[in-house]
Amino acid sequence: xxxxxxxxxxxxxxxxxxxxxxxxxxxxxxxxxxLGGRSVTVLEASDRFGGQLDRHTVAGIELDAGxxxxxxxxxAVAALAGxxxxxxDIVSPAALPAWLYRAxxxxxPLPATSVLGxxxxxxxxxxxxxxGRRAAFRARLDALLPATFAADSASLGELVRRRxxxxxxEGLVAPIVRGVHSRELDELPVDRAHPGLRQALLxxxxxxxxxxxxxxxxxxxxxVAGIRGGVVRLVDExxxxxxxxxxxxxxxxxxTDVDAEGIRIGVERLPGEVVIAAPNVGGQSGPGRxxxxxxxxxxxxxxxxxxxxxxxxxxxxxxxxGTSVGARALTHVSAKWPWVAEIAGGRQVLxxxxxxxxxxxxxxxxxxxxxAERDAAALLGVPLGTRxxxxxxxxxRAAPRTHAVDGMHLVGEAEGTGLAAVVxxxxxxxxxxxSAGSTPQV
Amino acid sequence: xxxxxDHPLVDGRTSASPLIRAFRGExxxxxxxxxxxxxxxxxxxxxxxREGTDMLDACLTPAMAxxxxxxxxxxxxxxxxxxxxxxxxxxxxxxxxxxxxxGRGPVLENPIRTASDVLxxxxxxxxxxxxxxxxxxxxxxxxxxxxxxxxxxAPYTLASYxxxxxxxxxxxxxxSLMYSDPHTWAALLNWCADVSGAFLRSQVEAGASAVQLFDxxxxxxxxxxxxxxxxxxxxxxxxxLRGLTVPKVHFGLGGGEFLxxxxxxxxxxxxxxxxxxxxxxxRRLGGTTPLQGNIDPALLSAPAPTxxxxxxxxxxxxxxxxxxVVNLGHGVPPETDPDVLTRIVDLVHERG
Numbered sequence: 001x002x003x004x005x006x007x008x009x010x011x012x013x014x015x016x017x018x019x020x021x022x023x024x025x026x027x028x029x030x031x032x033x034x035l036g037g038r039s040v041t042v043l044e045a046s047d048r049f050g051g052q053l054d055r056h057t058v059a060g061i062e063l064d065a066g067x068x069x070x071x072x073x074x075x076a077v078a079a080l081a082g083x084x085x086x087x088x089d090i091v092s093p094a095a096l097p098a099w100l101y102r103a104x105x106x107x108x109p110l111p112a113t114s115v116l117g118x119x120x121x122x123x124x125x126x127x128x129x130x131x132g133r134r135a136a137f138r139a140r141l142d143a144l145l146p147a148t149f150a151a152d153s154a155s156l157g158e159l160v161r162r163r164x165x166x167x168x169x170e171g172l173v174a175p176i177v178r179g180v181h182s183r184e185l186d187e188l189p190v191d192r193a194h195p196g197l198r199q200a201l202l203x204x205x206x207x208x209x210x211x212x213x214x215x216x217x218x219x220x221x222x223x224v225a226g227i228r229g230g231v232v233r234l235v236d237e238x239x240x241x242x243x244x245x246x247x248x249x250x251x252x253x254x255x256t257d258v259d260a261e262g263i264r265i266g267v268e269r270l271p272g273e274v275v276i277a278a279p280n281v282g283g284q285s286g287p288g289r290x291x292x293x294x295x296x297x298x299x300x301x302x303x304x305x306x307x308x309x310x311x312x313x314x315x316x317x318x319x320x321x322g323t324s325v326g327a328r329a330l331t332h333v334s335a336k337w338p339w340v341a342e343i344a345g346g347r348q349v350l351x352x353x354x355x356x357x358x359x360x361x362x363x364x365x366x367x368x369x370x371x372a373e374r375d376a377a378a379l380l381g382v383p384l385g386t387r388x389x390x391x392x393x394x395x396x397r398a399a400p401r402t403h404a405v406d407g408m409h410l411v412g413e414a415e416g417t418g419l420a421a422v423v424x425x426x427x428x429x430x431x432x433x434x435s436a437g438s439t440p441q442v
Numbered sequence: 443x444x445x446x447x448d449h450p451l452v453d454g455r456t457s458a459s460p461l462i463r464a465f466r467g468e469x470x471x472x473x474x475x476x477x478x479x480x481x482x483x484x485x486x487x488x489x490x491x492r493e494g495t496d497m498l499d500a501c502l503t504p505a506m507a508x509x510x511x512x513x514x515x516x517x518x519x520x521x522x523x524x525x526x527x528x529x530x531x532x533x534x535x536x537x538x539x540x541x542x543x544x545g546r547g548p549v550l551e552n553p554i555r556t557a558s559d560v561l562x563x564x565x566x567x568x569x570x571x572x573x574x575x576x577x578x579x580x581x582x583x584x585x586x587x588x589x590x591x592x593x594x595x596a597p598y599t600l601a602s603y604x605x606x607x608x609x610x611x612x613x614x615x616x617x618s619l620m621y622s623d624p625h626t627w628a629a630l631l632n633w634c635a636d637v638s639g640a641f642l643r644s645q646v647e648a649g650a651s652a653v654q655l656f657d658x659x660x661x662x663x664x665x666x667x668x669x670x671x672x673x674x675x676x677x678x679x680x681x682x683l684r685g686l687t688v689p690k691v692h693f694g695l696g697g698g699e700f701l702x703x704x705x706x707x708x709x710x711x712x713x714x715x716x717x718x719x720x721x722x723x724x725r726r727l728g729g730t731t732p733l734q735g736n737i738d739p740a741l742l743s744a745p746a747p748t749x750x751x752x753x754x755x756x757x758x759x760x761x762x763x764x765x766x767v768v769n770l771g772h773g774v775p776p777e778t779d780p781d782v783l784t785r786i787v788d789l790v791h792e793r794g
Contacts, residue, residue: 013677013683013707014681014707016681016684034628035624036674037673037674038678038681039678083625244557244561244629245628245629245632246629246632246635271685
């Protein structure tokens, strides 16, 4: 007889796990599975791990080159940071408002109590100041509509426009969605924008009351947090952990083919249980969106007072008159994060984001830097002073996956926007991969 | 990767042997029998051969390890060889300072107790296993149609040696690490699983027809701790054999409360110690799993009629399982008269 005729073991042991993609999602899944004893290999196509998180040094200051904060909602990222020994380094941003830069060139502080720019109190002074009395009264109508009205909206744009009107949608929510999610309002599904929003509307009876409830339930303090030294430290510590746990890490591993039984890297075939934690693998994603971040370190003394709080969101990228502000948002990094101010030693750190590969649009790096300086001065309303150093980084953000191959597990940005959603989902997928009986509690 | 075409299970040398058939769940006319620790200290020819050679050196000298493995097969006519080695052999091959002290067991130069100790453990270089492959190949060539069972220690037992620094009564340090630093615990058990997994895999690739994972110390664990903090790592050892279709035996001393967990992580056969009668073990496993065991080693020095009655009782109870491979409920004690073992083999083969 042949060995192949041997019946397979009555209960076959767990297959090795192949995690395609070495970003945060892939590393979180790998860590969780390895803690439970599973054999895990992480396959990263590029030459570095971390995905949307990375660091760079600008004017001698080590900064996040990608995401620099995370939503505190759900607590998934904070829990991860705690498990990675970073719990004491979780920091809140300075208690300053963010500002909105309007198409007419004026700026107003964003409403204090809002979720994604949706105000909890439509007639509050800061809302009226931002969008005008007419638009604020239109938003007030939300309280009079039945709870179910527009509750089945697919996009956030549709939901907000129908319940609160165009003023709130275009004047408050769109700039935030563009700034935070790099998405247009009508492209962003409601449940992806905020998983609890639709339910809050139905339960509380109006969008404004739903928002108030969500804000009340949010943990005390800010809706976002950062990590002293950079959110990228999560990647450093994840790598320490997974190496420690015997996870095999491979860079330059471009997965060419994938199915439920394993993957192929060129001619090499690796069998195992596949977790997809990268865009454009296993199921087609739409084209990714590009975002260019320009970091400026300047010595402008007039910026020390944080004239626009933690930063500015731009209501419309370009005004009809073609005025010059091309940036979608500006973060006053050294005003937002005290730890950055400490190491910047009086210099100011600014970060502007642009849609697309802005170096292409601006022609060359020096043209983009010149534009960024002009934009920053316009958005902050004061001169910047001398530029000390600058950095440009273009990121590709994953587009949502349109379909997936059966039998594989999907995590990563293509499955949810933002670090909080990514970590939460990665932990949940890892949990599901364990057989119920042997899930370790660690 | 699958078994090579000249592997004894593939070319037919051992695939129809009573041991392999029983491991696969077939009832055999004559029940196969072998003894844990049959190779080694109870045999005078072993003591003569080992004279002046360190235990771990003997394990890593292919001709010697092979000869020691073959000695009990020749002498007793058992149905399987068990590869002569020690659970710390792959640990030593991975560069950890460990020696075996006569009368005591494995002793670590520097116990592994902190996160940084675990971090300093290096993976096992596959080439370091060459002496193991060579010893297995030599043995399999001699054994012909008698299957060789590969051998490795389970992560919990291995980790306990590493943490305690040597044998211990109740593995208290190891168990407290499990709770005080679960992360380091998981990392350590993964490392142990990887070295044991590579060790087992090298034996199977070189010709072993089955494997047995030994977990000598699980008796100090609760079912809950075993299930949550140990079993996933033992499963990782079996996972290392993926693609190699050999029967897998899992033996845990004092594992009676979680035989099902030990099976469900990928074992085909469950080894039972002397404490749990085989009919009860069979009941706990739902009557679906081939069993191995479980003559009480203490009775090896009892008067012949007492021992024979016990062996018959084991055979009767074992007959309730779908298939039964006769063995002891733990290793052969060093002072055992080898003739007693030969007599048990004859008795089992006569009784069927």
